[in-house]
Amino acid sequence: MSATDWWQRGIIYHIYPRSFQDSNADGVGDLAGIRRRLDYLGWLGVDALWISPIYPSPMTDFGYDVSDYCDIDPLFGTLAEFDALVKAVKARGLKLVLDLVPNHTSDRHPWFVESRTNRHNAKRDWYIWRDPGPGGGAPNNWLSNFGGSAWEFDRATGQYFYHAFLKEQPDLNWRNREVRDAIYDVMRFWLERGVDGFRVDVIWHLMKDAGFRDNPPNPAYQQGRPEIERLLQLHSADQPEVHGVIAEMRRLIERYPGRVLIGEIYLPLDRLVRYYGEDLSGAHLPFNFQLIQAGWNARTLASMIKEYEAALPNGGWPNWVLGNHDQHRVATRIGPQQARVAAMLLLTLRGTPTLYYGDEIGMEDVPIPTGSARDPWQLREPGLGVGRDPQRTPMQWDDSANAGFTTGTPWLPLSSNYAKCNVEKLAASEGSILRLYRDLIDLRHRFPALSTGGFRLLTEGGDILAYERFDENECFEVYLNLSREVQRLDEKVSSRAPPEKRTLMLSTHGRRESDFHAPRRSLEGGEGVIYKMRR
Helix, strand or coil: CCCCCHHHHCCEEEECHHHCCCCCCCCCCCHHHHHHCHHHHHHHCCCEEEECCCCCCCCCCCCCCCCCCCCCCCCCCCHHHHHHHHHHHHHCCCEEEEEECCCECCCCCHHHHHHCCCCCCCCHHHECEECCCCCCCCCCCCECCCCCECEEEECCCCEEEECCCCCCCCEECCCCHHHHHHHHHHHHHHHHCCCCEEEECCHHHCCCCCCCCCCCECCCCCCCCCHHHHECCCCCCCCCCHHHHHHHHHHHHCCCCCCEEEECCCCCHHHHHHHHCHHHCCCCEECCCHHHHCCCCHHHHHHHHHHHHHHCCCCCCCEEECCCCCCCCHHHHHCHHHHHHHHHHHCCCCCEEEEECCHHHCCCCCCCCCCCCCCHHHHHCCCCCCCCHHHCCCCCCCCCHHHHCCCCCCCCCCCCCCCCCCHHHHHCCCCCHHHHHHHHHHHHHHCHHHCCCEEEECCCCCCEEEEEEECCCCEEEEEEECCCCCEEHHHHCCCCCCHHHEEEEEECCCCCHHHHCCCCCEECCCCEEEEEECC
């Protein structure tokens, strides 16, 4: 593995296609809309776009219930439009990563339709069918991630099928060789069409306990939390055999030079890093969601970064994620001011950053009116705050009607602040969060020390998170004030360079020209800075 691999030095931009850009006035984003906005992505400076599922689907879970893996849902366009998008992406020097959903299909997928016809059908074993338990109920106590039992009874055949998510999303049986080969054929189909890799949905779910043992109770469960947390998912996910499956995926990917395999994995650190595989035979990038989940203070973040770096296998490449379509937006979680600090953190840490659409303009969660929820999880467990609609609302492009997203009726409501918080206005505004993101990305590309260089923490306590990024040519120091108060630098940080040896390259607050030539000894509340060390 070379340090020049594009996915190591590059920046991935996550597009939720329903909400990026509509081109045909139906209120839902599409492939033609993404193609229309590629120049924006080029201006921003990202290197790759990852698109959430665009396959044919009944849309019970908005594309994560796939009914055909080798086509495009008419809602988003056609295969011809997909090919045109790939061509346009490549023409701009960008990469395109597709979402792969191999754990489950739609219950309308021809495979499942055939599987449920009778117990002796050739595709029966493609899914997970079990006889009722001793008392006549579900085979075990496994729960759906969206609430309720993970087993659905099929009266026609007298057995239950397993679904880790909705009952309309039956799980495939990855212990069946034919299932594996069928999904690998799907991967080849898209790789041959020019995609640069896959983000594999819920990759840690692919294998289940062969004995279907009950999951143990979670002693830390609290009332008012989602039902899935009532049990520890000891037997329904993260089984040892999953690593052999991922190694097979990796071997397939490596037949196509320059492609990347990314895994969605929500697990504790010690289990997460196993997904790099023995001798790095697993995922190139097991997604690291710690920035989403961690307490937002300097001491916690410093400890987390240190532990992650220490846990990586030899040669394993780190990665960082601030937000995605399943999590509250970063500006909502930590506030608009700290969202700027988070941008500097994301884009200066060692490893591959993934940026969620709209975070670069400071989009926040959008309140969804009562009765207007679309997310199936929210509809199944109302009142728990699990709805994902607020972070999936349309991209805000300008101050025209519907923020330039559509000339129809948007599928989800827009933020009330879109007249001020939009790409057009912020791109023209010196010191805006969008300009900060663009400057950070530019700085990262100009100086390899900030992407593929080494890393050293300078603090492990207090309110300032500070670290050094370096290679044989350059050295940078990053200082992030995670408090609201002014903080003295020289009292808090064990820098190897005195103030007069530092050149200010960028501040989250924006600075006068004179500030870039005078030594700084303090940071304002919620300010982050990058210094270049003079030798």
